[in-house]
Amino acid sequence: MAADAAEFRWNYGDxxxxxxxxxxxxxPALVHGDRSTSWAELTARSNNLARALAADGAQSGAKIAFYLRNHPAYLEGLVAAFKARQVHVNVNYRYTADEVRYILDNSDAETVVFGREFAPVVTQIAAALPQVRRWLMVEDGAAAEPPACAGRFEDLATGGDGAPLRIARSPDDLFFIYTGGTTGMPKGVMWRQDALRRALLNPAVTPEIPVDLEDHLRILRAAGSGPVNLPACPLMHGTGLLTGLSALVGGGTVVTLPSPRFDPQELWQAVERHAVEQIVIVGDAFARPMLQALDAAPGQYDLAKVAAIISSGTMWSLPVKQGLLRHLPQASLLDSFGSSEAVGFGLSIMTADGAIETARFEIGDQVRVFDPDGREVAPGSGEVGMTARAGPIPEGYYKDPAKTEAVFRTIDGVRYAIPGDFCTVGADGTITLLGRGSGCINTAGEKVFPEEVEEVLKLHPDVVDALVVGIPDETWGQAVTAVAELRPGAVFSEDQMRRHVRDSLAGYKTPKRLFAVPRMFRAPNGKADYAGARAHVLAAIADETPARTGTG
Structure with missing residues (x-):
């Protein structure tokens, strides 16, 4: 007889x-271009990797960082990490060398799995990270010179008999997701594996919720196999990684795209070739070019197996959803509202049968909306509040108790994750998401914090002051945009300012547009007037529109 759900506790290695x-x-467990890794091979390779880490002295709870694009090695290494009781750390491959060094140092990473493409960065920062004991390089087709410190990931994956470790593991084993949070430098969100597994078992999308491991295996045997999942978005972000993880745990297949940049034609070819059932994206930045590719070649691809497109992290607009459903009338479009701090805040499911308003979500039983004082917002009141998730949520932020206390709050005896997303609550209980109240800019699923970009801009010798805002953009959801006050006599060069930022920060943090202003938008007390800066930018862009489009 199955154990009660409250009694059984999950561990991903088990x-x-x-x-x-x-x-x-x-x-097939993993598919990457012409390469296919069977479940038997994934099992043996991950067992070999896990055993090699343990033999080399990796202790339970040690951190293993993944610094590579979408590649089978990411998921092989992740499974090995679970089996060896290592703690996953994601590294944004768009980061500069200093940003990568920060993540590896802050996380106390002892093992780093990296793509050969990023060997020059590893060579640059390795000496500054003495706590990293193992640098494991994945062959990804790049020709960069391997760092002297690096071993070969493939040697560990193929070295051994593939036998399981047969060790005792704990549901309290940790899993980290590094996120920008709401202010400052990226932070490691600490999930217990049991809590993460429970959070990902969503009754709204999972036909049958298992109560324990044996029940999970019974469901798997009845189904025969799990879904064929294609994360078009990066595995180094939660949306792609957690959906891929769920597909694998369900005995499914994860298909990854070899190209370093998103190519919608490549995606649709892979969907047809591998009979993909789930496509995972991050809003319109992916969905719009996907739709454009289908509109340009209607009927070219066999997409009959696509059951769902799943998105999270940024805006997925109604017109784009409607366009996709013209080509995929059998599919469900799942728009999930969540964050690294708590998954499952809300869900919107749209089919060909009807439209769902953009940014409107159904919420679960463990989600509440509170005002800043901890009072619950009444449905239909029109009052703005912050979303809060109880139940299976993270332990907090790694090495940041102050931020943990601010985001993970106890209200009326219940512990909630409250990352700072603002919304209103309709009379029917649905929420309409308004955005992150901190001013954090969400551009194609990447979080950009205005203060970080502002400080870099102000290091330019011609800049006296600067503010950075996000403005609506059809492609990116929000576009990073800056206004700068220059020193007297300085000549403004937008391209030069962008290059200055790009030299210090990741490309997605570089403003898409910059505007010079005679005086910065600040209140008399010196606080930033972001509303004024945003209004100025929108007016300036509107004034440019006739010239740029050739009309007027």
Whole structure:
């Protein structure tokens, strides 16, 4: 008889050991271009990796960082990390060398799995990270010179007999997701594996919720296999990684795209070739070019197996959803509202049968909306509040107790995750998301914090002051945009300012547009007037429109 759900506690290493015994060994687990890794091969390779880490002295709870694009090695390494009781750390491959060094140092990473493409960055920062004991390079087709400190990921994956470790693991084993949070430098969100597993078991999208491991295996045996999942977005972000993880835990297949940049034609070819059932994206930045590719070649691809497109992290607009459903009338479009601090805040499911308003979500039983004083917002009141999630949520931020206390709050005896997303609550209980109240800019799923970009701009010798805002953009959701006050006599060069920022920060943090202003938008007390800066930018862009479009 199955144990009560409240009694059983999950561990992903144990899950993968047992799923491997249940799924057909020849079934594809990972597909990458022409390369296919069967479930038997994934099991053996991840066991070899886990055993090699343990033999080299990696202790339970040690951190293992992943610094590579979408590649089978990411998921092989992740499964190995679970089996060896190592703590996953994601590294944004768009970061500059200093930003990568910060993440590895802050997380106390002892092992780093990196793509050969990023070997020059590893060579640059390795000496400054003495706590990193293992640099494991993945061959990704790049020709960069390997760092002297690096070993070969493939040697560990193929060295051994592939036997399971047969060690005791804990549901309290940790999993980190590094996120920008709401202010300052990126922070590691600490999930217990049991809490993460429970949070990802969403009754709204999972036909049958297992109560324990044996029940999970029973469901898997009845289904025969899990879904074929294609994360078009990066695995180094939560949206792609957690949906891929759920597909694998369900005995499914994860398909990744080899090209370093998103190519919608490549995506649709892979969907057809591998009979993909789930596509994972981040809003319009992916969905719009996908739709344009289908509109340009209607009927070119066999997309009959697509059951769902899943998005999270940024705006997915109604017209784009409607366009996709013209080509995929059988599919459900799942727009998930969540964050690294708590998944499952809200869900919007749209089909060809009807439209769903952009940014409107159904919420679950464990989600509340509070005002800043901790009072629950009444449905239909029109009052703005912050979304709060109880139940399975993270432990907090790694090495940041002050930020943990601010975001993970106890209200009326219940602990909630309250990352700072503002919304209103309709009379029917649905929420309409307004955005992150801190001013954090969400550009194609990447979080950009105005203060960070502002400080870099102010290091330019011609800049006296600067403010950075996000403005609506069809492609990116929000576009990073700056206004700068220059020193007297300085000549403004937008391209030069952008290059200055790009030299210090990741490309997505570089303003898409910059505007010179005679005086900065600040209140008499010196506080930033972001509303004034945003209004100025929108007016300036509107004034440019006739000239740029050739009309008027």
């Amino acid at each position: 899950l993968f050991d047992r799923v491997a015994e249940t799924v057909a060994p020849g079934q």
